[in-house]
Amino acid sequence: MPTLEIDGGKVDVADGLTVLQAAxxxxxxxxxxxWHPGLTIxxxxxxxxxxxxxxxxxxxxxxxxxxxxxxxxxxxxxxxAAQRAVLEFLLINHPIDCPVCDQAGECKLQEYxxxxxxxxxxxxxxxxxxxxxxxxIGPLVMLDQERCILCARCTRFLDEVTHTSELAIYERGxxxxxxxxxxRVLDNPYSGNVVDICPVxxxxxxxxxxxxxxxxxxxAESVCGACANGCNIEIYHREDRIFRFQPRQNLAVNQYWMCxxxxxxxxxxxxxxxxxxxxVRGEDEFVGSTWASAIGQAAGRLADLARDGDPGxxxxxxxxxxxxxxxxxxxxxxxxxxxxxxxxxWSPPGAFHDDFLVKADKNPNxxxxxxxxxxxxxxxxxxxxxxxxGELRALVLHRTDLTAWRDAAAVQAALxxxxxxxxxxxxxxxxxxxxxxxxxxxxxxxCDGTFTNHAGRVQRFHTAVxxxxxxxxxxxxxxxxxxxxxxxxxxxxxxxxxxxxxxxxEAFRDLRxxxxxxxxxxxxxx
Amino acid sequence: MAERLLLRCRDxxxxxxxxxxxxxxxxxxxxxxxxxxxxxxxxxxxKTSNLRGRGGAGFPTGLKWSFLPKQTAKPVYLAxxxxxxxxxxxxxxxxxxxxxxxxxxxxxxxxxxxRCHTAYIYIRGEFALGAERFEAAIAEARxxxxxxxxxxxxxxxxxxxxxxxxxxxxxxxxxxxxxSLEGKRGYPRIKPPFxxxxxxxxxxxxxxxxxxxxxxxxxxxxxxxxxxxxxxxxSPGPKLFCVSGHVVRPGTYELPMGTPxxxxxxxxxxxIPGDRKLKGVIPGGASMPVFTADEIDVPMDMDSVQKAGSFxxxxxxxxxxxxxxxxxxxxxxxxxxxxxSCGQCTPCREGTGWLEKVLxxxxxxxxTATAADVDLLLNIAGNMMGTTICALSDAAAMPARAFVTKxxxxxxxxxxxxxxxxxxxxEPSRRHAxx
Ligand SMILES: Cc1cc2nc3c(=O)[nH]c(=O)nc-3n(C[C@H](O)[C@H](O)[C@H](O)COP(=O)(O)O)c2cc1C
Ligand code: SF4
Ligand code: SF4
Ligand code: SF4
Ligand code: FES
Numbered sequence: 007m008p009t010l011e012i013d014g015g016k017v018d019v020a021d022g023l024t025v026l027q028a029a030x031x032x033x034x035x036x037x038x039x040x041w042h043p044g045l046t047i048x049x050x051x052x053x054x055x056x057x058x059x060x061x062x063x064x065x066x067x068x069x070x071x072x073x074x075x076x077x078x079x080x081x082x083x084x085x086x087a088a089q090r091a092v093l094e095f096l097l098i099n100h101p102i103d104c105p106v107c108d109q110a111g112e113c114k115l116q117e118y119x120x121x122x123x124x125x126x127x128x129x130x131x132x133x134x135x136x137x138x139x140x141x142x143i144g145p146l147v148m149l150d151q152e153r154c155i156l157c158a159r160c161t162r163f164l165d166e167v168t169h170t171s172e173l174a175i176y177e178r179g180x181x182x183x184x185x186x187x188x189x190r191v192l193d194n195p196y197s198g199n200v201v202d203i204c205p206v207x208x209x210x211x212x213x214x215x216x217x218x219x220x221x222x223x224x225x226a227e228s229v230c231g232a233c234a235n236g237c238n239i240e241i242y243h244r245e246d247r248i249f250r251f252q253p254r255q256n257l258a259v260n261q262y263w264m265c266x267x268x269x270x271x272x273x274x275x276x277x278x279x280x281x282x283x284x285x286v287r288g289e290d291e292f293v294g295s296t297w298a299s300a301i302g303q304a305a306g307r308l309a310d311l312a313r314d315g316d317p318g319x320x321x322x323x324x325x326x327x328x329x330x331x332x333x334x335x336x337x338x339x340x341x342x343x344x345x346x347x348x349x350x351x352w353s354p355p356g357a358f359h360d361d362f363l364v365k366a367d368k369n370p371n372x373x374x375x376x377x378x379x380x381x382x383x384x385x386x387x388x389x390x391x392x393x394x395x396g397e398l399r400a401l402v403l404h405r406t407d408l409t410a411w412r413d414a415a416a417v418q419a420a421l422x423x424x425x426x427x428x429x430x431x432x433x434x435x436x437x438x439x440x441x442x443x444x445x446x447x448x449x450x451x452x453c454d455g456t457f458t459n460h461a462g463r464v465q466r467f468h469t470a471v472x473x474x475x476x477x478x479x480x481x482x483x484x485x486x487x488x489x490x491x492x493x494x495x496x497x498x499x500x501x502x503x504x505x506x507x508x509x510x511x512e513a514f515r516d517l518r519x520x521x522x523x524x525x526x527x528x529x530x531x532x
Numbered sequence: 533m534a535e536r537l538l539l540r541c542r543d544x545x546x547x548x549x550x551x552x553x554x555x556x557x558x559x560x561x562x563x564x565x566x567x568x569x570x571x572x573x574x575x576x577x578x579k580t581s582n583l584r585g586r587g588g589a590g591f592p593t594g595l596k597w598s599f600l601p602k603q604t605a606k607p608v609y610l611a612x613x614x615x616x617x618x619x620x621x622x623x624x625x626x627x628x629x630x631x632x633x634x635x636x637x638x639x640x641x642x643x644x645x646x647r648c649h650t651a652y653i654y655i656r657g658e659f660a661l662g663a664e665r666f667e668a669a670i671a672e673a674r675x676x677x678x679x680x681x682x683x684x685x686x687x688x689x690x691x692x693x694x695x696x697x698x699x700x701x702x703x704x705x706x707x708x709x710x711x712s713l714e715g716k717r718g719y720p721r722i723k724p725p726f727x728x729x730x731x732x733x734x735x736x737x738x739x740x741x742x743x744x745x746x747x748x749x750x751x752x753x754x755x756x757x758x759x760x761x762x763x764x765x766x767s768p769g770p771k772l773f774c775v776s777g778h779v780v781r782p783g784t785y786e787l788p789m790g791t792p793x794x795x796x797x798x799x800x801x802x803x804i805p806g807d808r809k810l811k812g813v814i815p816g817g818a819s820m821p822v823f824t825a826d827e828i829d830v831p832m833d834m835d836s837v838q839k840a841g842s843f844x845x846x847x848x849x850x851x852x853x854x855x856x857x858x859x860x861x862x863x864x865x866x867x868x869x870x871x872x873s874c875g876q877c878t879p880c881r882e883g884t885g886w887l888e889k890v891l892x893x894x895x896x897x898x899x900t901a902t903a904a905d906v907d908l909l910l911n912i913a914g915n916m917m918g919t920t921i922c923a924l925s926d927a928a929a930m931p932a933r934a935f936v937t938k939x940x941x942x943x944x945x946x947x948x949x950x951x952x953x954x955x956x957x958x959e960p961s962r963r964h965a966x967x
Contacts, residue, residue, distance in 0.1 A: 049722035050876040052919055063918045069722050091915035095882035128908065133889055156875060175717070175875070178700070180885035182875035 109207030144192030154208035226470035236459030281446030282475035305490035326351035326369030329455035335484035342493035349380025374458035453479030462532025541630035561749035587741030615704035618817035620848030624742035632669035638745030763789030816845025819927030821934030869928035880925035899950030
């Protein structure tokens with residue numbers, strides 16, 4: 007393990023690391039544009055030049071391996087002069103249109119200019135090289151060639167990660183420009199990542215641009231719920247509105263990336279169909295209700311029907327859309343009612359998937375369902391048959407769009423024969439038409455909790471925005487329902503619900519909510 | 533004048549034909565090397581000869597060869613650099629067109645020495661005749677058993693392929709050349725790793741200049757000591773000098789390494805026409821710092837030229853008499869490098885264009901330049917040096933800096949007058965103009 011000195015401090019690092027990585031580990035930032043941990047080293051921006059003793063020329067920290075006894079200066083006059091020079095070179099042909107640039111506020115050119123440069127321009131405006139601006143190059147991405155600093159991050163991503171090579175650098179010298187290859191469109195399933203890795207405003211998101219200045223946005227750590235991969239993300243939000251998803255690094259799950267479908271799935275979380283208020287069936291129509299009364303009614307009817315009927319007269323269906331905590335509490339509910347439980351993990355047939363990130367399973371928690379014993383795919387159909395046969399007296403549908411996922415006519419016929427239907431969901435679906443009580447839930451962007459991804463990794467999501475109107479987190483709703491039915495104290499938080507799950511479920515036994523960390527933990531045996 | 537070796541084509545008509553070449557002792561060196569020397573011995577001979585690369589950097593050839601891994605499961609490649617694009621340089625072209633078998637012998641012997649079985653020659657795109665003649669030479673040599681399987685019955689196999697460039701100066705930089713050979717954009721690679729371990733297709737690769745390789749058969753035939761005795765010991769051998777500009781007899785001259793620059797200009801090239809005064813000489817191609825008229829008593833070998841503040845480079849000697857405007861010359865050179873920068877590295881991509889712009893306003897700006905522009909040039913050049921992937925950035929900055937420092941008064945005069953004192957005319961139309 008080599009020991010080197012960076013800015014006077016001793017640093018021990020693993021062999022094979024670069025000076026840039028070693029400095030990063032020591033908490034010292036070496037400014038850089040082209041280097042990205044998920045891509046090969048290009049060494050072209052020259053922003054990371056540092057002075058290393060005994061080497062006459064400055065070296066690029068991103069391509070210099072550490073060596074024992076190396077003495078690195080990241081703030082010496084020589085290093086600073088090189089940083090100023092590189093920034094000046096980067097800016098001489100830059101349009102400096104920050105006021106109308108969507109990258110402003112998260113632009114490395116702005117940041118490094120303020121941190122390392124701060125010189126006045128020595129190039130008169132008319133002398134700048136002009137290139138093309140605001141070119142849509144794909145459904146998600148807008149290109150501004152003048153703002154491009156030619157770091158080749160985007161092209162390396164498209165060459166090395168997606169292997170699609172839609173973009174390339176054309177021309178030479180200061181006429182170099184990023185451009186689509188002839189006849190191509192940047193429309194691969196991961197195209198949005200180039201926007202994230204572009205250090206400047208050359209590639210911006212057509213979905214996000216001009217909708218908010220980033221400095222007004224807040225971030226919450228989360229997990230994409232659009233498929234079983236569970237890509238780690240950050241939710242950018244403001245005033246309870248979600249503005250965008252961006253990937254968050256997790257080498258075990260998604261590296262630095264996410265798919266376009268997942269990226270845009272934030273729209274589904276705040277759609278038109280959200281349930282806003284608990285409702286109960288009145289004489290002829292649904293009427294709005296308070297939580298206390300709606301839960302009271304649901305609990306009362308379920309208790310009555312369970313008590314009066316045979317064991318198994320109540321059915322509970324929970325989908326793989328539900329977080330681990332909700333599945334757990336529904337199992338408690340089932341135990342209190344002696345109910346028949348069925349899990350369902352439905353994905354649209356033929357939906358896109360690949361061998362990189364995107365999974366065919368479009369549910370975030372199929373593994374969580376399975377690990378809690380609800381993985382039997384036939385169980386739902388048995389319940390529908392039981393309902394159709396008039397054997398079910400009550401049915402709870404949790405985050406379940408049963409008419410869309412099974413033969414609609416058969417489901418409708420079956421539901422009509424169930425005397426009491428309780429629907430617990432985030433969005434209005436057709437099954438709600440048959441419900442006696444409808445309880446509105448928070449999405450995973452609106453509460454805390456965990457999903458277990460396809461590989462058995464349990465990952466936390468954090469509350470980003472408030473649920474709409476009166477919708478509430480599932481752990482709270484279900485906890486109360488369970489308590490009303492004598493199934494135990496309600497958990498005080500998602501954390502408490504998870505830890506209770508861990509206490510009783512083998513697969514989760516070694517896990518604690520607070521110890522899951524930003525990148526999650528695998529279940530036992532995963 | 534001493535015997536001509538590299539330029540025997542000047543003395544022997546049709547030397548490019550195999551029968552003529554063989555009739556004049558051709559392929560004796562190949563036979564000698566392959567039948568009496570081991571590869572290690574050959575590397576040793578080339579090392580002892582002190583042969584240094586003729587492509588511009590002057591790196592010791594034997595030492596370079598010895599950087600190849602001793603044991604490797606991968607093929608070793610030889611890439612012959614025939615991209616000759618340095619302004620003022622026209623020596624490799626002569627060899628390829630007029631004496632291709634000399635080069636081919638150099639390739640065969642060198643390939644044998646480095647245990648290479650596939651060699652590529654990267655020929656500058658514009659050298660259509662050279663490519664055609666070299667292809668013909670390869671075909672003849674193959675027919676005669678000097679190439680292909682089992683060369684001269686020694687069990688050594690070698691194929692040589694011609695690859696034609698597409699008009700980029702940067703593909704003469706050895707790693708840009710390798711990228712281009714791989715079918716990619718000619719982007720010089722970051723080092724490490726170096727070509728000797730990770731070169732063409734990720735395999736150990738040696739890149740050598742045409743003239744460098746052409747020296748090898750002579751070293752084999754006459755011995756390392758003979759070679760080392762020509763000119764200074766540390767930078768020896770016969771050398772091709774390309775003389776252009778204001779001389780009576782421009783052309784390529786084969787002279788011993790270390791021949792004084794003054795002698796080359798005034799004796800061999802016949803001096804300056806009309807007895808005009810010498811103003812400056814670029815000694816090693818457009819990349820290299822200019823010498824003033826007082827600085828030409830320098831022996832033209834690698835170490836002496838370097839000691840005098842410039843580089844032998846490609847030995848492209850460009851002579852300028854008193855009628856030449858140095859701002860204009862610096863501009864022409866800057867324009868070249870601006871056009872040829874591959875654009876990867878920030879300082880080179882932006883700096884080459886900026887240098888050209890500032891020089892252009894001094895020369896043609898009609899009063900838009902200021903006195904501060906003179907120092908600005910020095911400042912830009914300084915920031916471009918030693919900070920990039922390949923040496924093109926330095927190659928653009930060094931001459932700019934030298935012109936400004938050595939002819940500063942002329943630059944200041946341009947700024948003060950607001951025009952060029954030599955040529956008070958409007959800017960000519962710019963065919964390749966980008967700025
Ligand atoms: C910008 C640039 C252009 C170059 N062009 C050529 C060239 O046209 N021909 C050449 O032989 N070497 C050229 N070189 C030098 C090569 O990189 C390399 O050093 C040389 O081919 C090695 O061969 P040698 O050791 O036999 O000289 C160039 C270098 C640079 C930096
Ligand atoms: S578009 Fe962005 S990522 Fe691509 S080369 Fe330009 S600055 Fe880099
Ligand atoms: S791959 Fe799956 S988890 Fe990842 S972003 Fe896409 S939909 Fe979301
Ligand atoms: S120095 Fe210039 S030519 Fe060389 S790699 Fe960098 S940008 Fe390209
Ligand atoms: S980050 Fe090192 S050269 Fe760009």
